[in-house]
Amino acid sequence: MDFQALFQQFLHGGVAEQASIFDSVSIFLPELVLSCTIVLMLVARLISLDRLIPTHWFAIFGGMTSFILVLQQFWKLSMNEAVATKIFTGLAVHDEFSIFFRGFLAFFLVFVVALTVLTGIPDDEDAPDFYSLLIGAVIGMMLMASANHLLMLFIGIEMASVPSYALTGFLKGRRQSSEAALKFVVYGAGSAGVMLFGISLLAGLLGTAEFSELALRFDAVFTGRSGMQDPTVRYVVLALLMIAVGFAFKLSLVPFHFWCPDAFHGAPAEVGGFLSIGSKAAAFALLVRLTMSLGGYGSGVHGTNTLNSLSLSCGLGLGILAIATTTFGNLAAYSQQNIKRMLAYSTIAHAGYMLMAVSALLVLQSVQSDAPFQLAHPEGAPRAMEGLLYYLSVYLFMNLGAFSIVALIRNQTFSEEIDDYRGVAQQAPILAICMAICMFSLVGIPPLGGFYGKAFIFASVYEATNVHWFMWLVLGAGGLNTVISLFYYLRVAKTMCIDLRPAGAAEISMPASSSPALYVMLVAGMVVFLGIVINPLSVVARNAAHAFF
């Protein structure tokens, strides 16, 4: 093939299921818009345009445009019932699942920017830096959501992580903040190194780095081999484990969670909220895509013994991690005095719950038979994924609500200790009520959104018990953890709503018509809404899940 032909193929896409470069760019438009926003913001500062138009307007506008573009893609895809297309010669993939997450992230970006505007965390001088970092991280997360290649996986994770380090240390003057950022960076670098090693091992063993070919190669290499005596098996296990460490770092799974409480403690609450939701969602998207690819999705091979046992092993391994993570997160959250630290542990615990969904998904996936799309539990695996997506969506609102209330109270009392929250209800009932709603939803009490998220996940875990007994343990751990998480969540609600405000405590005022109050009510209202009107979102989530089935 001469150069001319190669170039033509590059431009117009000669390979089946692969979009041409033009189509790829048009699909990539939301990310491009965000990139342009960054450039615009920086240029605006150079020419002092930011004196005229506050920088956050750029950020909000960019985020909205990006979200609308994703929505348009969603609409187009659901209209045409198009199948997934690979873009950029297979580096990334474009399907309902990636659209869901890209939309999720763009939507979330708008909310976070709005929050930072309301709490005023970056001052005018720093705003372009702050928003560049924020948007840069979101672009990285969006890449994670559509990555289809081990390299893209690494690039996406790093692109999401590096701005996060800077964001964590954004309050430059504060020692705690800088220390947190430093810990985050070093820890992140360590885990990235391990993951990169894992990636190179895997790519070396299988001879490809494209997700959709992994399963095929895997099947070819491992048919007939079994047991840890075989060195190839050992290497692969090690490689997967090392890649898992990278994910575990991003998802703050035990025992790779150490950075999380310290980073959240040091970082501003807004950044904490951003990290706890955005990077988790992106990491879950990537994890699901990688594990599904290993299980045979998109490769043309289905349900061979090798792949099934691989799925099962992955699922059970993640199940163990999920149990450890939820239990550890919940127990450690008990005795925290600082609310951001407590929320950090709560984030760890919730990552555990969501990991249960992935675990159930893989376990259910592992009984896939030879015939394509024939599952022993045909609806089980999609439902597990639907549960994960629903949980993430509710989690967006309930965690964002909690973090934004923390930020708003910090702005008035300059304290983030739970003890200083006593009796907030008497002075700012809206904050107290919305916080209570978020807390109840985090526990998973009906009729709030968190309940249905949990219910979906536990239902799929229950379904997975038919496949492997171990899932009973996962289910039991999930249930038990929900009960013990009551204590520390409700402590916050009780402190805010029932305790009396001690004399001399700083005044908090939050009139119902002020825009921060409206913001908080909107977010908390969405938590309630998603607990009452379940269908629309669950239908969207199911559609996104059907990208794989």
Next chain:
Amino acid sequence: MSETTGKILMLLLTAAWLLPLAGFVVEIYWLRLSHRLHKGAAYCAVGCIGLGFLCSLSALLFWGYQNNWSALTESDHHAHAVAGTAAHASGSDQQSAVKHEEDDDDDEDDGDDDENEGGHTEHAHAHADDADHAHDPHADHAHAAPVRKYATGTYYELARFSGLRVSLDWYIDSLTLVMFVMVTFIATCIHLFAIGYMKDELTEEYEDHEVHLHGGGHFSRPGRFHRFFAYLSLFCFSMLGLVLAGNIFQVFIFWELVGLSSYLLIGFYIERKSASTAANKAFIMNRVGDFGFLIGMMILWTSFGTFQFGDRGEGAHAEAGLFTMVRGHDGKLDVSEDGKQVYLRNAEGERAEKNGVPLTISYVLLVAAGLGVFAGSIGKSAQFPLQTWLPDAMEGPTPVSALVHSATMVAAGVYLAARFYPVFTPEVLLGIAYIGCITLFIAATIAVVVTDIKRVLAYSTISQLGYMMLAIGVSGWGAALFHLVTHAFFKSLMFLCSGSVIAGCHHVQDMNRMGGLRHKMKITAYTMLIGVIAIAGLAIPGTSIGLSGFYSKDAIVASAMAYSELNPGHFLLFITPLVTAGITSFYMFRLWFLTFAGAPRDAEVYEHCHENPRIMTTPLIVLAVLAAGCAWGGEGGPLYRLIVDSETVPAVNRVISVGSSHVTLPSHQGHESDVHHVHATAGILALVSALIGMAMAYLLYVKKAVDPHQIRMQFSSVYDFLVDKWRFDALYEVMFVAPVHVISAWCVDFDRRVLDTILHGAAKVTVIAAKWDRFFDETFVDGVVNLVGNVTYTVGNSLKVVQTGRLRQYVMWIAVGVIALFGALFSAIPK
């Protein structure tokens, strides 16, 4: 009716229907918008109902324009429904001629005689062919679906329980249109009148002279002007909704809303004990009737599986409504050979089948359903034996009485009976006829001795409603609704007149204290006279020119006469209304003479009495014009023709019942009809009767030829009986109230002695158990919970130790974690 026409009519009528609701919402929150002394609420109410009238009227005009007023010109409105229409078509041209013209009648009587007899026995005539006849082997069911005379559709489907749709529907035919125009028009007049009548309420301190406080003073409260109009608007909304309703369930909903509004309005002076009792009585009496209504609805649901009146959809997807299911398109009841089952029809008019088995309803059940629905009408239209609430309802303000008695509440009962006419079997109709007959006589006799001006009118209403029911019962469908409309006009007129008298005389209602008022209240007196003449059914002898009541009552008496000719056993159904026509004339003229004629009997009342402002008299004049002229042309006139355009099939043809009662319903259509045949005779008899009544009233109360007191003394027992309203209240007291009191006393006793003892015992046991439970809870359960809490807290606390905050340790943990996990996997994965 074409679909577009139906849609446009629907929009117009819906506007007319919903406007009062909007008015209600505004008026009930009036105090938030404005202050108590502002008349805006009234203007709002008038505006809403007035606009509603304009909408209704334009709907009627539009409808007429769309079919070139064919209802008025084309006599054979039932051609679609009748199998052998030739006989009708031939006579159709002369049909438009005024029927009761005696000369014409004489000519045709000769020709009709033999046909009548022939039809009686051999069913040779076309009419007889149409008769419900179970044994007729040639019964032809396969009629093509005719052009619908109505339009129907759904606003909103509330729910669907397997087969049953519960929806908000609309159903529009000429009857709906006429009712809409009538109701909105009369309501507008009454609203206007009420602005003047209720002006006392425009105050912050309304002193109610009828309510005596213990301290000796009167009760006073803030005025409730806006609330009165809010209730009026709600009332109109409910009534219009009832008329527009497209299914029986919806009718029921608005039926209850009408009941509720009347409850609110009758009890408007809620502080008066009499008013609140009367409101309760009206409400509870109506519930008795509604009980029957509910049973009827349940039967309909179980047997038919639909509440819909009309057919829905076109062609193959058409869904048959109740009327088609019972009557098909040919108007026949398709009764099985043993007479015990009635076959249901589908939308094409053929026997409906489900899985090859024809759908049927037991004949007895159909009768029961009809009686049940009619029981609702009995309650609402104050028929015997539930008539006693209506006179008490006079406790409400007079405009309310006018509204209740003419256009809304009581009309609803008659309207329902008429709307449901196709579902009634001849047996049910016989029952209806007798109920109406009894009612009209009882009420008329009581009216003779009552001295309260409003109560006379109340009893006359009951009596007139009896006439309408009787007419429905003797298959005079058109006559009944004709009378409903004319009665609405003259009765609202008379009530407003009496209201004008009461307002003019400062709330004196006793006729014994009036007299000679015509000198002071000219407009009221003479408009009232028009009403009196109208209700008495007077006409100029020999010319057949009379006021509206003459035509409508004439039509009813003619139907009754035709019926009793065909069914000689039921001659009372003719004699009673005839005699009562005289009594009606007597007591109405008695009312007028006592109030307006002669010398003043109470100087003080006469002294202070005055004519009312224009806002009250203008409605009187307008209504008087209509009361006089609305029935212009009689049964050839526009009003009657409009109504009978939606006349149902069985009202047209002669029908011979198949049940045990063997009644024959007279035919109504064309010159050969049974009713037409007797029309002239009936008219003369009714007129004579009315004239006699008037003459007697004149002799007794103007000429004083005989002193009424003397008669009263002579027949004191009869008089007392009548003054006690036939002792119905006493009878009900003994029959229902007293037993209930006894039973409730027993229940109280049982409650106190048995149930309370058990309860107290149970409470004690519970307290003891609870004490033990508390002990257990505090020591064991709480102990365990606290233990768990402490343990988890300690564990959680100890986990803090891991989080040292030392970066070196953290990074080491990565390596340790990887190695540990790898080790774990290495040992866990099977070799």
